[in-house]
Amino acid sequence: MPCQNFxxxxxxxxxxxxxxxxxxxxxxxxxxxxxxxxCVVGKTVKAQDDVFQPIVSMWCRDSRKxxxxxxxxxxxxxxxxxxxxxxxxxxxxxxxxxxxSLLDACExxxxxxxxxxxxxxxxxxxxLRGNLRDGAHAVSLxxxxxxxxxxDVIRMQLISEDIEKALGVECSVLMGANLAGEVADGKFCEAxxxxxxxxxxxxxxxLFNTPNFRIRVTTDYEAVELCGxxxxxxxxAAGFAxxxxxxxxxxxxxxxxxxxxxxxxxxxxxPSSHHTYFESCGVADLITTCYGGRxxxxxxxxxxxxxxxxxVEQELLKGQSAQGPPTxxxxxxxxxxxxxxxxxxxxxxxxxxxxxxxxxxxxxDSLRNHPEYD
Amino acid sequence: MPCQNFxxxxxxxxxxxxxxxxxxxxxxxxxxxxxxxxCVVGKTVKAQDDVFQPIVSMWCRDSRKxxxxxxxxxxxxxxxxxxxxxxxxxxxxxxxxxxxSLLDACExxxxxxxxxxxxxxxxxxxxLRGNLRDGAHAVSLxxxxxxxxxxDVIRMQLISEDIEKALGVECSVLMGANLAGEVADGKFCEAxxxxxxxxxxxxxxxLFNTPNFRIRVTTDYEAVELCGxxxxxxxxAAGFAxxxxxxxxxxxxxxxxxxxxxxxxxxxxxPSSHHTYFESCGVADLITTCYGGRxxxxxxxxxxxxxxxxxVEQELLKGQSAQGPPTxxxxxxxxxxxxxxxxxxxxxxxxxxxxxxxxxxxxxDSLRNHPEYD
Numbered sequence: 223m224p225c226q227n228f229x230x231x232x233x234x235x236x237x238x239x240x241x242x243x244x245x246x247x248x249x250x251x252x253x254x255x256x257x258x259x260x261c262v263v264g265k266t267v268k269a270q271d272d273v274f275q276p277i278v279s280m281w282c283r284d285s286r287k288x289x290x291x292x293x294x295x296x297x298x299x300x301x302x303x304x305x306x307x308x309x310x311x312x313x314x315x316x317x318x319x320x321x322x323s324l325l326d327a328c329e330x331x332x333x334x335x336x337x338x339x340x341x342x343x344x345x346x347x348x349x350l351r352g353n354l355r356d357g358a359h360a361v362s363l364x365x366x367x368x369x370x371x372x373x374d375v376i377r378m379q380l381i382s383e384d385i386e387k388a389l390g391v392e393c394s395v396l397m398g399a400n401l402a403g404e405v406a407d408g409k410f411c412e413a414x415x416x417x418x419x420x421x422x423x424x425x426x427x428x429l430f431n432t433p434n435f436r437i438r439v440t441t442d443y444e445a446v447e448l449c450g451x452x453x454x455x456x457x458x459a460a461g462f463a464x465x466x467x468x469x470x471x472x473x474x475x476x477x478x479x480x481x482x483x484x485x486x487x488x489x490x491x492x493p494s495s496h497h498t499y500f501e502s503c504g505v506a507d508l509i510t511t512c513y514g515g516r517x518x519x520x521x522x523x524x525x526x527x528x529x530x531x532x533x534v535e536q537e538l539l540k541g542q543s544a545q546g547p548p549t550x551x552x553x554x555x556x557x558x559x560x561x562x563x564x565x566x567x568x569x570x571x572x573x574x575x576x577x578x579x580x581x582x583x584x585x586x587d588s589l590r591n592h593p594e595y596d
Numbered sequence: 597m598p599c600q601n602f603x604x605x606x607x608x609x610x611x612x613x614x615x616x617x618x619x620x621x622x623x624x625x626x627x628x629x630x631x632x633x634x635c636v637v638g639k640t641v642k643a644q645d646d647v648f649q650p651i652v653s654m655w656c657r658d659s660r661k662x663x664x665x666x667x668x669x670x671x672x673x674x675x676x677x678x679x680x681x682x683x684x685x686x687x688x689x690x691x692x693x694x695x696x697s698l699l700d701a702c703e704x705x706x707x708x709x710x711x712x713x714x715x716x717x718x719x720x721x722x723x724l725r726g727n728l729r730d731g732a733h734a735v736s737l738x739x740x741x742x743x744x745x746x747x748d749v750i751r752m753q754l755i756s757e758d759i760e761k762a763l764g765v766e767c768s769v770l771m772g773a774n775l776a777g778e779v780a781d782g783k784f785c786e787a788x789x790x791x792x793x794x795x796x797x798x799x800x801x802x803l804f805n806t807p808n809f810r811i812r813v814t815t816d817y818e819a820v821e822l823c824g825x826x827x828x829x830x831x832x833a834a835g836f837a838x839x840x841x842x843x844x845x846x847x848x849x850x851x852x853x854x855x856x857x858x859x860x861x862x863x864x865x866x867p868s869s870h871h872t873y874f875e876s877c878g879v880a881d882l883i884t885t886c887y888g889g890r891x892x893x894x895x896x897x898x899x900x901x902x903x904x905x906x907x908v909e910q911e912l913l914k915g916q917s918a919q920g921p922p923t924x925x926x927x928x929x930x931x932x933x934x935x936x937x938x939x940x941x942x943x944x945x946x947x948x949x950x951x952x953x954x955x956x957x958x959x960x961d962s963l964r965n966h967p968e969y970d
Binding site (some may be wrong): 399400401404405407409410411412433434436438468469470471472473474475477478481482485499500501502505506507509510513514586589590592594595 | 773774775778779781783784785786807808810812842843844845846847848849851852855856859873874875876879880881883884887888960963964966968969
């Protein structure tokens, strides 16, 4: 490992041995959003080196095939301070040290920033289980919904709850109107932290907040996380509308009705949620995603072509995936179990367009005959 | 109402004399939005000719200069069923009969649809005063805010309240995510009616609602009207952001913070309002206007050029005007009187950019230092 900070960065508990009480940060995920958040956190820890250790570790999956002798993503980031595959042209601060070893990145961290696709969470949690520092806590930037089965009854579960159960640490969430490239460029934006304990929430605010990345904290974590997940389904509907040549008024109706389906979903599964739809994670993230996000883009291309989804994703996302289609499927299954699909016509139609069961007319009807007009 | 002259009485009651109890509709205004709403209403009255008289009258201002022998807008619409100046390429139904005479259009109407710029309201109300049928009611599609002075105290007034006071008739409002061209084309969209009496609100819903123009009714008329007015200020901020090359995340933050300033404004001046920001007039109209509306377009062009506002408007709007700049001025004056400008940094900055007192940096700071982050 050509990293001079290696010992400092990865030796578990070395900071206590040196009497260093500052918090150590690990980023789990080296994709587009993980690299962008590294640009933020690399700077904030340096600016607050009385509170945070100035070296941030960052785990990047080594996706090379056996025999591939090109550098891993982690090696490339450490050598060039750039992630040319997922965030080309943006400089990752040199105090962010990447590694392909998940344990090396995480086992001495006080705060874990989880920013991997939903599908990767179980494997990561299984590797980390029992290997974290006492008192560590996590924040999830991952979008999606999960489920759990008890006595043959399948019930809704948040990804942050999956993480808490698997790792035994408290897990907050960070969601917001945050297109990764713009965040990496230091352009102004906002985000919302949903936390269980305000103590951890405020610590996370210190970690992420900058004059150009404005953080608000709420304990309404269920709504924050579900806004982040469900907006990707609405963005697929917006992308279909764009691909079909529909207009501004229609797209605004999709965003509004999609927000109301999100609200209804949260109210159904988490009736105690006190609703934070006016936060960045709510209306703002929805707008950004429906106009500038990857799910919109993939959905637009999908409905305009005869290609299967995975081909469209390959062509547009360079190996990353859009979370909208799998989230739409997970949500549809949950709605079916609870026999409430008819209350969520946009969520339902998005899923069925990806499976080929619905076409343009059904999506249009899901708007015109929406239960909001009853 | 005492009968002043035979013609008036005859005209006013001619349908009753014929035993016709159906409601007669007049549209006051032949601009872009007036012509589009004529496309909707022309069809709905025909489809419900048991309830509404099938002929809709439409007043169009005769803006010809003395000596101009070209046809008036009203003559052109009656001859061609099109308004080539303000809504070219869309067919206005042939049962919409235009006239340059305001009294001819309105005096026998049961429902007046007022769709003229704010500046035109006083003159129109003064001409119509005392010349309306008993039991008539109005619906305003006009955007802006007004004020009234009592014992030297200036206080906030809605345009619908101006109309009610001037005409002595109940005035509802219709606002929503409704770009005129798309409405005229029959593309799907939504709108919100804010009414004082649900009886009139439901009658207006019958008049406007179609499978592709979906209406919801609420009695929260203050919030509905103010959402319609204030969104044009937010759209100017969005246009400035576009002109300055800012990004999706910033624009979403502008829309979210602008919605919160709108909410705060309504709460300050109408504390009993029960808030309808999730209706089409709220979040949806804001999004449409910030992406596809004329105020966004004018503001973008204004900040990119050295031209004065009226030149930019002339170049882009063919003689119509954007309501954002005068609304921003009216709102700023009201905020100053109430000494609350600092709670509304975006509204304030938009006004000051149009007057030349603010530039890019002040607008940016109005976001970064927004009181929502306190």
